[in-house]
Amino acid sequence: MVGVGARSGAPAVEVLALVGAVLAEAGVPPDxxxxxxxxxxxxxxxxxxxxxxxxxxxxxxxxxxxxxxVPVPHPSARVRAAAGTPSVAEAAALAGGGVLLVPKRASRGPDGGPGRVTCAVAAQAD
Known part of the structure; x- marks a missing residue:
């Protein structure tokens, strides 16, 4: 399961780039x-x-x-204020159960600054 948080208007290309990088880090093929x-x-x-x-x-x-x-390793007061939950990416990845393979990672913006997407990957229990 791939949990994703995003600011409004985040483009698919930014989401896909981060998801691809996090899946590679986890050693999980996209399929x-x-x-x-x-x-x-x-x-x-x-x-x-x-x-x-x-x-x-x-x-x-x-x-x-x-x-x-959902208990997460990296809760955020800023995310809680914006989304009503202290975590979106990690909590969404873990919402169905399982174990976190890659904790929350954030994308980079085109200028190298903060991006608009966060992502985490969890392996679901069989």
Whole structure:
């Protein structure tokens, strides 16, 4: 499961670049991804929908309250203020159970500064 957080307007190319890098770090081939997952408020973001389509997987969404109940290693007060949960990427990756393979990573913007996407990968329990 790939958890993704994104600021509004984040393009699919930025989402796909980060997802690809995080999957490579985890040693997980893209064809093993079951879904992209995010908070419900981001479920209609064009960049996330296009990225999921490009990967051939659904975009699953979880209520902020559900994600807030998932224990994560890197909670953020800033994310809690913006999204209603202290984690989107890590919590969404872990929402279905499993173990975190790669904790939250952030994309880089075109100028090398902060990007608009975060991503984490979890292996689901069989």
């Amino acid at each position: 093993r991804v079951r879904a992209l997952a995010t908070v419900t408020a981001k479920g209609r973001e064009p960049g996330l929908l296009r990225a999921a389509e490009a990967l051939g997987v659904p975009l699953e969404t979880y209520a902020a309250e559900h994600l807030a109940a």
